[in-house]
Amino acid sequence: MRRLVLGAALVMLAAVPVWVGGTYYINISSQILFYAIFALGVNVLAGYAGLVSLGHAGLFGIAAYAGARIMNEGHGHVAVAAGALALTLMAAAVFAVLALRGTGLGFVMITVALGQIVWGVAYRWISITNGDNGIAIRGRPSPLAISLASPAAFYEATLVVFLIAVASMAVFVASPFGASVRGTRDQPRRMNALGYHVWMIRFLAFLFSGFWSGVAGLLYLYYNQFVSPQAVALTASAEGLLMVIAGGTATLLGPIAGAALVVIVKNVASAYIERWNFVLGAIFVVIVVFMPEGLVPGAVRLWRAAPSAWSRLPGRHPRRGAA
Amino acid sequence: MSLWVVLAVNSITLGGLLFLLSAGFSLIFGLMKIPNLTHGSFFMLGAYLSTSLIARGFDFWTAAVVGGLLVAAFGGIVERLILRRLGGAELAQVLVTLGLSFMVADVCLMVWTGDPIRIATPSALRGVTSVLGVGFPTYRLAVSLIAVIFAVALWALLERTRLGAMIRAGVDDPAMARVVGIRVSRLFTLVFSLGAWLAGFAGVIGGPILSVYPGLDQEMLPLALVVVILGGSGSLLGSLVGSFVVGFLYNFGQAMFPELAYVVLFLPMLIVLVVRPQGLFGRLAA
Numbered sequence: 001m002r003r004l005v006l007g008a009a010l011v012m013l014a015a016v017p018v019w020v021g022g023t024y025y026i027n028i029s030s031q032i033l034f035y036a037i038f039a040l041g042v043n044v045l046a047g048y049a050g051l052v053s054l055g056h057a058g059l060f061g062i063a064a065y066a067g068a069r070i071m072n073e074g075h076g077h078v079a080v081a082a083g084a085l086a087l088t089l090m091a092a093a094v095f096a097v098l099a100l101r102g103t104g105l106g107f108v109m110i111t112v113a114l115g116q117i118v119w120g121v122a123y124r125w126i127s128i129t130n131g132d133n134g135i136a137i138r139g140r141p142s143p144l145a146i147s148l149a150s151p152a153a154f155y156e157a158t159l160v161v162f163l164i165a166v167a168s169m170a171v172f173v174a175s176p177f178g179a180s181v182r183g184t185r186d187q188p189r190r191m192n193a194l195g196y197h198v199w200m201i202r203f204l205a206f207l208f209s210g211f212w213s214g215v216a217g218l219l220y221l222y223y224n225q226f227v228s229p230q231a232v233a234l235t236a237s238a239e240g241l242l243m244v245i246a247g248g249t250a251t252l253l254g255p256i257a258g259a260a261l262v263v264i265v266k267n268v269a270s271a272y273i274e275r276w277n278f279v280l281g282a283i284f285v286v287i288v289v290f291m292p293e294g295l296v297p298g299a300v301r302l303w304r305a306a307p308s309a310w311s312r313l314p315g316r317h318p319r320r321g322a323a
Numbered sequence: 324m325s326l327w328v329v330l331a332v333n334s335i336t337l338g339g340l341l342f343l344l345s346a347g348f349s350l351i352f353g354l355m356k357i358p359n360l361t362h363g364s365f366f367m368l369g370a371y372l373s374t375s376l377i378a379r380g381f382d383f384w385t386a387a388v389v390g391g392l393l394v395a396a397f398g399g400i401v402e403r404l405i406l407r408r409l410g411g412a413e414l415a416q417v418l419v420t421l422g423l424s425f426m427v428a429d430v431c432l433m434v435w436t437g438d439p440i441r442i443a444t445p446s447a448l449r450g451v452t453s454v455l456g457v458g459f460p461t462y463r464l465a466v467s468l469i470a471v472i473f474a475v476a477l478w479a480l481l482e483r484t485r486l487g488a489m490i491r492a493g494v495d496d497p498a499m500a501r502v503v504g505i506r507v508s509r510l511f512t513l514v515f516s517l518g519a520w521l522a523g524f525a526g527v528i529g530g531p532i533l534s535v536y537p538g539l540d541q542e543m544l545p546l547a548l549v550v551v552i553l554g555g556s557g558s559l560l561g562s563l564v565g566s567f568v569v570g571f572l573y574n575f576g577q578a579m580f581p582e583l584a585y586v587v588l589f590l591p592m593l594i595v596l597v598v599r600p601q602g603l604f605g606r607l608a609a
Contacts, residue, residue, distance in 0.1 A: 054421070098593060101597065102596075105356060105413055106600070108414075108417055109358050109551075109552060110552070112358075112360075112544075112545065113545060113549060113552065113589060113592060116545040117586055117589045120584075120585025120586055120588075120589075121583075121586060124581075124582050127582065233541075234421075235425065238421055238422075275433065277426075277428060278429035280425055281423060281426035281429065282426060284418060284421065284425070285419050285422040288409070289408060289419065292412065
């Protein structure tokens with residue numbers, strides 16, 4: 001039964017270009033997929049490791065910028081992907097070494113600062129990043145001689161990468177390593193006492209998270225064929241985090257649902273209102289205040305609790321009642 | 324006047340502004356454990372509000388104080404209505420302040436449009452004052468002087484008054500402070516509003532130097548973060564030293580490596596993180 005559902009879902013996903021109709025919607029589907037990969041990456045840290053990073057757009061952006069630069073040097077897509085991801089992993093290692101000097105709020109503050117450094121480089125170091133004008137690339141690559149120029153072809157390629165990402169997450173969650181990452185989130189001291197190297201576990205989780213952020217950044221570059229400092233702004237990191245929190249942290253499907261929600265709201269909202277940032281901020285505040293466990297579980301809870309608990313709705317959830 | 328003197332004066336001025344901004348940030352962080360990501364927004368909001376006040380005929384200093392008060396009121400409301408509900412959930416508080424900063428930025432863009440607005444230098448402080456035969460822009464000297472006065476006043480408040488003793492007790496051990504009868508939750512609102520006021524006021528007096536434009540909030544916030552990471556959270560002396568270090572690095576960095584100024588700014592922070600994670604004047608977290 002479960003396999004049947006999974007198979008049906010796969011067929012549905014693969015057939016999106018057929019049933020969704022229209023280039024516009026296919027492109028939105030592609031966006032959802034690569035932002036979902038980004039959100040999955042962020043979720044490794046924010047969800048499973050309990051380390052909230054507000055600098056992940058920096059890693060996303062490093063991959064995109066590195067890819068653009070390598071591509072414009074005239075290298076093929078294998079070199080582009082390998083180079084960009086290697087650079088992203090190195091950056092993730094540096095980020096991790098610095099950010100893991102703190103946990104909790106210290107970690108958040110350091111990642112904000114690191115993300116802003118990347119933004120500063122993207123914005124100001126004009127000889128490398130072309131500043132505010134950004135870098136354009138000549139076109140999408142053609143891996144295995146298949147052109148990704150058409151929206152449908154790009155969608156299918158993104159879907160393949162997305163499925164690999166989801167599979168890697170499923171393996172990660174079920175693996176002993178995944179369990180030890182969750183252990184360092186819940187009981188770092190006990191983990192330490194049990195002989196686990198807490199720092200190393202967090203470091204590796206950071207690399208894993210950074211890797212998928214980099215993959216998403218590369219797909220972002222291929223999709224837009226352009227990258228500018230906007231991609232590495234604090235807003236972009238916040239969006240990634242919002243996807244995770246909106247969908248539900250430390251779940252496999254939550255970040256994907258969250259990515260779909262944010263991308264759809266962003267596209268719909270920007271069609272009707274100019275003030276996307278306001279909407280983003282407002283969604284953030286509402287979700288954090290009213291549904292801290294994420295939209296899907298939160299909606300279920302509110303639905304069940306609606307008749308009796310309407311009056312004590314705002315912020316009386318036992319999870320954070322004790323202050 | 325040689326380039327270096329100009330740079331030094333500019334650095335001291337920026338350091339003074341940063342001190343006003345980050346002292347509040349540091350106090351809030353020290354007492355409430357909230358890295359208040361709306362702090363840059365408070366700075367920008369204060370500056371914007373004062374431009375409207377000045378346009379309605381208020382003089383500069385009234386606009387600075389009243390603009391700061393409006394920001395403080397906003398901060399107090401945010402603390403009471405939103406952050407209070409999330410008491411103890413630190414992460415949720417960070418995210419809420421981030422969400423609010425986006426909302427504030429967008430509202431400012433809507434109300435005051437995207438064009439930079441320059442706040443006119445108060446007429447009494449225009450021109451140049453010569454000190455020891457060297458001419459300095461009077462307004463910049465005044466800003467530095469204001470920062471020094473505030474530093475002394477804040478120090479006196481924290482170290483020499485009953486209220487300050489209560490705040491320090493709250494920073495050191497909130498649970499114990501509650502037990503001995505200090506109303507820590509009231510202190511939270513007070514400190515948050517005070518921090519917001521300082522940030523808003525800094526935004527106004529920074530106006531004639533920096534002017535006000537969209538994105539000013541996101542530009543100032545990392546500076547405040549760096550100051551606090553450098554100096555150590557909850558330490559007034561740390562904020563003071565950190566502010567001037569950042570002020571000098573920013574100005575000299577911009578003059579010597581214009582493309583890398585922003586990165587140069589973060590280097591000492593990285594060194595401090597590696598060598599002394601609690602900050603130069605911070606104490607190890609209990």
